[in-house]
Amino acid sequence: MxxxxxxxxxxxxxxxxxxxxxxxxxxxxxxxxxxxxxxxxxxxxxxxxxxxxxxxxxxxxxxxxxxxxxxxxxxxxxxxxxxxxxxxxxxxxxxxxxxxxxxxxxxxxxxxxxxxxxxSPGVDRPLTEPRHWRRNIGRLVAVDGLTGRVTSADDTGVALDVDGVTRELAWAGLGAGKVQIEFKRMDEADFGDDDDVEDDDEDEGEGEE
The missing domain is CATH 3.30.300.70 (RimP-like superfamily, N-terminal)
Incomplete structure (x- = not known):
């Protein structure tokens, strides 16, 4: 702030x-x-x-x-x-x-x-208005006992991808959503050092006769 x-x-x-x-x-x-x-x-x-x-x-x-x-x-x-x-x-x-x-x-x-x-609000801000949901399309959200990724939000409600199944929820009666913090898996993380390893291998090779 x-x-x-x-x-x-x-x-x-x-x-x-x-x-x-x-x-x-x-x-x-x-x-x-x-x-x-x-x-x-x-x-x-x-x-x-x-x-x-x-x-x-x-x-x-x-x-x-x-x-x-x-x-x-x-x-x-x-x-x-x-x-x-x-x-x-x-x-x-x-x-x-x-x-x-x-x-x-x-x-x-x-x-x-x-x-x-x-x-500006942080990710811990409850999603209570349609604009909140629209601004969090693509994020994983928990609401009303469901946890899914927000795929769309329009005048009628919000759509969540819950384990590959689309669930459409109307605004009427929809509770406050909460964005879920996600951490990359180790095998998906990009540490940015692959090029360095290759360079090291090349340098070692240049020194050999």
Missing amino acids: TQRGRAGARPGGRPGSRRTRPEPETRGAAPQPRVDLGAARARLREVVEPVVTKAGYDLEDLTLTRAGRRFVVRVLIDTDGGVGLDDVAVVSREISEALDAADESGGELLAGEYQLEVG
């Missing part, structure tokens, strides 16, 4: 989402006000989702947590073509600018400093 700046750079030169408001002294400082994280998250989503959609991505998740005196806003985005580091940097900057504008026009979304993290 990439951390984006809001005002200035964090120690070490790495940009961070840090407000410039001074921290109160620890001794005798007033307790931090209680914040309804659910309501704050909803307000953040109203600002963030249009920005992500306009940039051509899907907002997969937005979470808001507290880490001491600081809030952590985590945004997960995705698209059919995948998300790269440059995409994350661009979207992070646009979200940060939108949050600044929202603060200036309607008051602070979050009372205090916050850190913004933008990234």
